[in-house]
Amino acid sequence: MQTFVLLALVAACSAAVIQVPTHKTESLRAKLIKEGKYTAFLASQHAARAQQLNTGFQPFVDYFDDFYLGNITLGTPPQPATVVLDTGSSNLWVPGPSCDGSCKGKREYQSTKSSTFKANGKPWQIQYGSGNAKGYLGEDTVAFGAVTEKQLPVPSTTFGIATHISSDFKNDAAGGILGLAFTSLAVDHVVPPLINAINQGLLDQPLFTVWLEHKGSANDVGGGVFTYGAVDTTNCGPVIAYQPLSSATYYQFVADSFKRGSYSYSKKYQVISDTGTSFLGGPKAVVAGLASALGATYHSNDDSYYVPCATNIGTLDITIGGKVYSINPVNYIVDVGMGDTCVFAAFAFNNFGFGPAWILGDPFIRQFCNIYDIGGQRMGFANSLQAN
Numbered sequence: 001m002q003t004f005v006l007l008a009l010v011a012a013c014s015a016a017v018i019q020v021p022t023h024k025t026e027s028l029r030a031k032l033i034k035e036g037k038y039t040a041f042l043a044s045q046h047a048a049r050a051q052q053l054n055t056g057f058q059p060f061v062d063y064f065d066d067f068y069l070g071n072i073t074l075g076t077p078p079q080p081a082t083v084v085l086d087t088g089s090s091n092l093w094v095p096g097p098s099c100d101g102s103c104k105g106k107r108e109y110q111s112t113k114s115s116t117f118k119a120n121g122k123p124w125q126i127q128y129g130s131g132n133a134k135g136y137l138g139e140d141t142v143a144f145g146a147v148t149e150k151q152l153p154v155p156s157t158t159f160g161i162a163t164h165i166s167s168d169f170k171n172d173a174a175g176g177i178l179g180l181a182f183t184s185l186a187v188d189h190v191v192p193p194l195i196n197a198i199n200q201g202l203l204d205q206p207l208f209t210v211w212l213e214h215k216g217s218a219n220d221v222g223g224g225v226f227t228y229g230a231v232d233t234t235n236c237g238p239v240i241a242y243q244p245l246s247s248a249t250y251y252q253f254v255a256d257s258f259k260r261g262s263y264s265y266s267k268k269y270q271v272i273s274d275t276g277t278s279f280l281g282g283p284k285a286v287v288a289g290l291a292s293a294l295g296a297t298y299h300s301n302d303d304s305y306y307v308p309c310a311t312n313i314g315t316l317d318i319t320i321g322g323k324v325y326s327i328n329p330v331n332y333i334v335d336v337g338m339g340d341t342c343v344f345a346a347f348a349f350n351n352f353g354f355g356p357a358w359i360l361g362d363p364f365i366r367q368f369c370n371i372y373d374i375g376g377q378r379m380g381f382a383n384s385l386q387a388n
Contacts, residue, residue, distance in 0.1 A: 015204045017230040018152040020145050022068040022223035068223045075114030083178040088274035090186035092193050093160030093253040094176035096193035102165045108176050116141050117209040124160045126187050142193045154197045157220050158190045185249040194352040196292035203229035206375030212366045236369035237383035243321045245377045253379050261294035270356040277361030284348035296344045332363040
């Protein structure tokens with residue numbers, strides 16, 4: 001009993017709050033629209049997805065979005081990696097030394113150079129719409145933050161060491177993905193690094209806050225801050241409200257209605273908060289209604305809604321738990337570099353009756369800090385303290 005109390009006191013004394021700055025990369029969707037290549041790209045993606053459905057795999061839908069990258073280290077001594085910070089998945093993986101040509105140019109984790117590495121060897125694979133990432137599992141210390149920053153080391157963390165990555169990741173700036181959702185969503189039910197940190201009592205509070213900067217079409221710039229272990233009171237105002245999670249897999253909860261101008265649609269929808277999606281995604285009819293009220297024109301070739309950049313428009317309103325959250329145009333109208341023409345940051349997707357019906361991506365998270373309260377299994381929302 002005395003040993004247990006001592007361990008508990010040690011964990012409490014060593015608990016921490018860590019802030020990790022993020023770096024925003026270019027949206028592939030915006031880049032291809034600007035270059036006039038998005039139509040051909042979509043056709044290839046639809047063909048790949050149709051082939052995948054015939055194999056019986058559960059499709060992973062790629063929306064070709066901005067990435068918010070953060071720094072981590074792995075092993076002892078620490079080896080740096082730059083990874084996508086993704087609240088819409090749960091696995092951590094990085095390229096390994098035995099990766100084939102698909103990892104060329106990527107920084108590789110060298111397990112033989114780490115004194116704390118433990119072999120696992122179990123095969124690991126995640127299937128994507130146009131390919132996959134696969135390899136084997138290993139265990140080592142994973143630290144949130146760069147070597148030059150205050151870090152949160154998490155010992156005995158299991159993660160994927162990739163021997164192959166799909167074309168989705170081959171040419172982007174990411175050196176892996178750090179999934180921040182729940183263990184129940186993880187492939188092979190591997191305990192995610194953040195959940196592992198909470199289980200070991202390494203954080204002051206079992207939650208994290210995401211604050212994303214309003215950067216418009218700017219890329220390769222600072223993207224915001226992820227605060228692990230506390231509500232961010234520097235970049236975020238007081239918490240407006242908390243909403244209980246309806247499913248602790250994704251960060252999934254219920255929204256009551258969606259409104260833009262003269263159009264409103266009231267129905268309780270299952271939604272998720274996802275840093276890995278740069279647009280808002282929802283049912284086709286509702287997205288079309290919001291776009292129509294905005295005066296946007298649908299272009300089937302690139303599956304996008306166009307609107308004049310100079311349009312004098314109001315807010316897009318989402319009601320959650322009876323409270324209205326209004327998104328300003330700076331966050332839901334995207335300049336993709338086509339002169340006076342901008343894009344409405346929303347897309348239609350079909351969940352085929354399974355899982356969430358809406359994805360509240362970066363337009364929502366840039367307007368409102370999202371507090372992912374893992375211990376309380378709830379989402380909190382606070383005004384983002386930055387100019388609109």
